Amino acid sequence: MRVGLVTSAVVHVGLILWGTLALPDATPFEVTAVESLPVDLVPISELTDLQRGDRTAKEIREVPSEAEVEPTPEPEPEPQPEPPGVQPTPEPTPPTPEQTPQQATPEPAAPEPAPEPEPAPPEPEPEPVQESVPEPEPVPEPEPEPQPQEQAEAPSEIPDTARPRAKPTPPKRTQTAQNKDKRNDEMAALLNKVQPAGGGSQRNSQPASLGARRGNDNAKMTQSELDSLRGQIGRCWSPPIGAAEAEGLLVKVKMQLNRDGTVAAPPKVINTGSSQFFPAAASAATRAVLRCQPYQLPADKYDAWEEVIVNFDPREMLGG
Amino acid sequence: MNPVDLAQSALEAPVGDLSLLTLFLDAHIVVKFVMIGLLLASIWCWAIIIDKSILFARTRSQMNRFEKIFWSGQSLEELYRSLSGRGNHALAALFVAAMREWKRSHEKGRAALGSLNIRIDKVLDVTIAREVERLENRLLFLATVGASAPFIGLFGTVWGIMTAFQAIAASKNTNLAVVAPGIAEALFATALGLFAAIPAVIAYNKFANDVGKLSGRMEGFADEFSAILSRQIDERL
Numbered sequence: 001m002r003v004g005l006v007t008s009a010v011v012h013v014g015l016i017l018w019g020t021l022a023l024p025d026a027t028p029f030e031v032t033a034v035e036s037l038p039v040d041l042v043p044i045s046e047l048t049d050l051q052r053g054d055r056t057a058k059e060i061r062e063v064p065s066e067a068e069v070e071p072t073p074e075p076e077p078e079p080q081p082e083p084p085g086v087q088p089t090p091e092p093t094p095p096t097p098e099q100t101p102q103q104a105t106p107e108p109a110a111p112e113p114a115p116e117p118e119p120a121p122p123e124p125e126p127e128p129v130q131e132s133v134p135e136p137e138p139v140p141e142p143e144p145e146p147q148p149q150e151q152a153e154a155p156s157e158i159p160d161t162a163r164p165r166a167k168p169t170p171p172k173r174t175q176t177a178q179n180k181d182k183r184n185d186e187m188a189a190l191l192n193k194v195q196p197a198g199g200g201s202q203r204n205s206q207p208a209s210l211g212a213r214r215g216n217d218n219a220k221m222t223q224s225e226l227d228s229l230r231g232q233i234g235r236c237w238s239p240p241i242g243a244a245e246a247e248g249l250l251v252k253v254k255m256q257l258n259r260d261g262t263v264a265a266p267p268k269v270i271n272t273g274s275s276q277f278f279p280a281a282a283s284a285a286t287r288a289v290l291r292c293q294p295y296q297l298p299a300d301k302y303d304a305w306e307e308v309i310v311n312f313d314p315r316e317m318l319g320g
Numbered sequence: 321m322n323p324v325d326l327a328q329s330a331l332e333a334p335v336g337d338l339s340l341l342t343l344f345l346d347a348h349i350v351v352k353f354v355m356i357g358l359l360l361a362s363i364w365c366w367a368i369i370i371d372k373s374i375l376f377a378r379t380r381s382q383m384n385r386f387e388k389i390f391w392s393g394q395s396l397e398e399l400y401r402s403l404s405g406r407g408n409h410a411l412a413a414l415f416v417a418a419m420r421e422w423k424r425s426h427e428k429g430r431a432a433l434g435s436l437n438i439r440i441d442k443v444l445d446v447t448i449a450r451e452v453e454r455l456e457n458r459l460l461f462l463a464t465v466g467a468s469a470p471f472i473g474l475f476g477t478v479w480g481i482m483t484a485f486q487a488i489a490a491s492k493n494t495n496l497a498v499v500a501p502g503i504a505e506a507l508f509a510t511a512l513g514l515f516a517a518i519p520a521v522i523a524y525n526k527f528a529n530d531v532g533k534l535s536g537r538m539e540g541f542a543d544e545f546s547a548i549l550s551r552q553i554d555e556r557l
Contacts, residue, residue, distance in 0.1 A: 001371050003370065004368065005363075023339070
């Protein structure tokens with residue numbers, strides 16, 4: 001035993017000495033100079049926004065920027081040909097075609113002579129269209145080319161058209177709501193002096209770009225906002241747990257929303273399923289839609305979420 | 321501290337030589353104890369390994385030599401006389417034990433042959449057990465070190481990293497140059513644990529196998545010798 005112990009101790013001491021003296025130290029890493037890369041943080045809406053256009057168009061067209069273009073106040077009755085794919089919404093029209101003339105009192109500063117004369121908004125013909133566009137009005141067509149001298153004095157001239165998309169309200173809204181809306185508009189007009197109107201694919205004479213019918217002009221319904229709506233509905237939804245063949249239980253519900261987030265019409269199930277549990281799932285989905293109203297959605301993008309189709313898929317809910 | 325200062329301090333931080341000795345000397349006291357214990361365990365393991373290697377080699381050669389003599393046709397009485405004087409191991413010990421029992425049974429005038437066969441078997445069994453115990457002695461330590469040294473080393477590493485993080489928290493600087501030496505010291509404990517454990521495991525497996533082979537060989541010889549003696553007894557009855 002002694003032989004083994006002595007040998008082992010000697011060898012260990014030798015190893016330690018060798019390790020301390022002869023074993024090479026770790027060589028330092030080579031640090032090469034790396035060129036720094038610029039990294040931009042961009043909002044995701046730039047990636048997820050849908051461009052407004054026609055679904056059947058063949059190509060994606062760049063839409064002229066609308067940021068700086070001011071609508072010229074003088075009415076230009078020249079009827080430009082509307083783009084074929086786009087339902088024309090006359091953006092820069094001041095919200096004068098509201099219910100009553102006295103409602104329009106804040107707006108006489110706007111010097112548009114043409115649209116004013118008929119302040120009767122409940123014209124029946126724009127109703128069938130969802131955009132509720134007072135179509136046949138002589139639209140004050142803005143000239144696409146910016147006029148700098150107009151820009152300079154624009155804020156004083158058009159104090160109330162800061163949110164033109166919010167204007168064409170459906171006529172069934174109540175007086176009080178409209179009053180509130182007007183106050184909001186005044187506030188917004190005071191706050192937001194830049195008129196983001198004019199230009200755009202809407203009044204372009206060029207053919208429509210490929211895009212969604214409800215894609216953005218100004219309303220940016222981003223993917224995260226859609227997810228938010230989905231999450232709001234999903235909280236109230238009790239999926240058909242335990243129902244077999246959850247694959248056949250996809251329910252698509254088409255819902256129409258009011259501007260305040262409440263459901264305007266009874267939600268409609270627009271698909272059918274083969275499963276025997278489909279009726280239960282469909283009613284669960286409609287119940288969820290009704291139960292969770294009002295929905296918290298960005299009011300200035302009402303056009304984007306006025307009509308929404310929601311998929312209720314139990315597989316996603318059940319972790320499938 | 322702004323980034324420029326951080327970079328400066330990182331550049332100026334003394335790049336201590338991370339040799340094994342400094343790794344040991346800079347370590348926390350608990351880690352030091354762990355390292356010393358692992359080193360001693362390694363020394364003792366290697367002592368056992370060397371000892372057992374010598375023992376097994378010698379036992380094997382003794383067995384070979386004895387079997388050669390035993391089957392050479394030499395008289396058993398002569399062989400017993402030549403072997404009985406000195407300390408024997410393995411097969412020789414078996415032979416001497418069995419022959420001693422045989423002699424004692426014939427000492428007192430009348431031979432006690434009735435259950436001599438059983439007695440000889442028992443003596444052989446006891447001798448085999450003693451020889452195997454001698455061979456297996458201290459092998460358990462190898463098994464223990466092989467199983468537990470990595471954990472002990474890991475304990476040292478965890479402790480070292482713990483203190484390293486405490487030091488980082490105290491110095492409020494997470495620069496890698498500050499963090500790295502403490503972690504390297506801590507990892508050294510695991511390295512030592514593996515350094516002790518790997519040879520121990522390998523040697524234990526080898527020696528356990530060798531013990532099995534040698535004891536099998538001894539049992540085979542014992543059975544053969546018992547058969548020879550049993551034949552002699554039956555002839556004399």
